Amino acid sequence: MPSLSRIQRTRSSNREADIMAATVLITFGALLGIASGLQLLFIAIVETAVACLNMWLVADVFKVCPRAYFTSYYNRDCCVACLNMRLVAEVCKVTTFFLSSAVSKHGARLDMVHIQNSTLAGGVAVGSVCNMQIGAGGAVAVGIGAGIISVFGYRYLTPLLTKIGILDTCGVNNLHGMPGVFSGLLSVLFAALATTKEYGTSELETVFGAMKNVV
Structure with missing residues (x-):
């Protein structure tokens, strides 16, 4: 006791x-x-x-696998998570640099607010789906989406919110808020698309604990 x-x-x-x-x-x-x-x-x-x-x-x-919170052991599931995160992160960085130059207030020059923050949005967006079989194409799409959401948030949404009195000192909404919501929606999508053909029965039950004894 x-x-x-x-x-x-x-x-x-x-x-x-x-x-x-x-x-x-x-x-x-x-x-x-x-x-x-x-x-x-x-x-x-x-x-x-x-x-x-x-x-x-x-x-x-809901019995979501705890590994989605980065508490996984070094097994196949962890390798999938590492590969997905790496690909999403790199694509998000490229997207951020491109968009920062395209929408910059400084005439096609990179905005360091974007470089310091939006380049990390990919890691937030892939957090809840990192151990899922999202594929290379899915990872690229997640990285691009996260970069777009974050850069556009800093460039257009934050000034708008500031004008109406909603303050966000460090732009948390653009790095963690909206990419986090994006990640939640992605988890719903990829969970709905999950099949035993992609995962196998054993891995499907490991990643989606609530599906144990169902499939």
Whole structure:
């Protein structure tokens, strides 16, 4: 019986705590210089609880494979995730450089806000589908889509939101917000397209835990 006077730490709980901390850190990026210390503390407490609830829903209720949260072991599933992430990231970088020059306010010169941020949007977009069989073509499409969403967000959406009083200090909406929603929609799409022909019964049940004993 674990003691209630101590916090029990395991490898799994440490990984989950790291994810919770990252969630709060990203939120702070949108509020730097805007919110007070007390407000940030309140946000940290509430968001940590909400993130834990989300983790429970994803892992225990919907039975999404925990490997989608980068907790995988070195097996075939991990290799697929690494290959997908690498291809998406590289395509997103190329897309970002091209679009940054095309829509730049500085006359075809690269905008360093895009280079520092939008080049990372591919990693966000592929996060929830990295261990799925999305194929090379799918990875390229995800990378291009993430680059377009992020660059256009910084160039056009952020100035519009600022004008109506919605502030985002570090442009979190363009790097994590919209690419994150894009990633969620992609997970629905690729999960709907998943078949035993592509994955095999064993791998399909591993990637999509809720399909165990169904296929």
